[in-house]
Amino acid sequence: MxxxxxxxxxxxxxxxxxxxxxxxxxxxxxxxxxxxxxxxxxxxxxxxxxxxxxxxxxxxxxxxxxxxxxxxxxxxxxxxxxxxxxxxSLRARNLDSEPIKVNDKIGNPVMIGVVMVWRVQDTFKAAFDVNDYEHFVNIQTEAAMRKLAGLYPYDNFEDEDAEITLRSGGEEVNEELEREVTERLAIAGIEVMEARINYLAYAQEIAQAMLKRQQATAIVAARFKIVEGAVGMVEMALEELSTKEIVELDEEKKATMVSNLMVVLCGDKEATPIVNTGSIY
Structure with a gap:
């Protein structure tokens, strides 16, 4: 001691x-x-x-x-x-690790890097319990990063039941990282003042595929909102026409109107209107 x-x-x-x-x-x-x-x-x-x-x-x-x-x-x-x-030295030091390739919980290769603030707390342990405490910090921090990545998926695309992911976990993931690093460095008398992820991305070999998947998911979510809003607008239009008795529409004409409105509201291009000057019948 x-x-x-x-x-x-x-x-x-x-x-x-x-x-x-x-x-x-x-x-x-x-x-x-x-x-x-x-x-x-x-x-x-x-x-x-x-x-x-x-x-x-x-x-x-x-x-x-x-x-x-x-x-x-x-x-x-x-x-x-x-x-x-x-x-x-007892001064606080920064460790800005180079991103390393690891596998997340479901096996996807990801690049992860951390920034950590640490200092020597027990000089006896730092001098005698490990061979080189600075090298020990680097190696054990990398081991903690690999273990952390294996605990959580990168995102919930493939694991929809995952409540915490590396990308969205925020403070919970950083707290787990800090706890893991603290336990590993205790043998060397090192105090971990702060540890957090500062770099996170898919590995290069799957980055393009995952980007397309994210884009597709975003497009589907946007379309869902558009359709949901369009249905509400069509419903409101039919109710207003019926309430104010502007025009009487039979079921066939209502279906035609609903179809036209949905095409206009959900289409990704501007509609070209056609003016009908004759009878709707």
Missing amino acids: EKNHEAKSGYLFVAVELLGLVVIVFGFASGLIIPAIVLLLVVVFLSRGFTIVNPNQSAVLILFGEYRGTIKKNGFWWVNPFFVQNKI
Whole structure:
């Protein structure tokens, strides 16, 4: 588990180093060559313990293979010169993944990409529980994308009972993605601040076919609305003619009128009217 290491002030040891240099100079001047050389070696060795920890940065300390703690407080510090220091950034980072080809719930190949904001929360896990935590984030995010795509269809064209799809799922799909990525990255001490899909499309080999299918569906839906509106307009026209007694129509003429009105209202081209100046009979 991660533990904080209380490092000593680097400024205090700078003063100690300066005092040592003064003693060394005095030793050389006084002819005490060997003691001065020994003290110089000690001063040089102690200088290896100086370290600077910037804001939102940490230093993981290892002594002969043993974890001794992490410095998270920014500043100028001095630690045991035998410590091996591993600097780990605690800043938030963006991962904008390249779209990858995956299969959705019903097997359609789709291209999906995500954008994620993450940061290191536990430096012990990030340093020791995985080999390379940055590479680990990339690989596990891709694995989470593949699993997410397998949970939902791209849309509900083939699965009409699907309440949630990748295309229309919105926040629910993003929440599932964030939950999946969080679980996978917990082993590396990574905190996932946000994860969401930023690219979604059919794979190139089926994109044109699916586009035609979407267009056909849209045309059918539009025609349905047109026919529905046309029936209402014809019904209203017949009722108005009957109520206001403008003209008396038998069943055959009503059928002819309904047919003509439906052709005019549902046609995709403008109608060309023909004026009849004779008797309708």
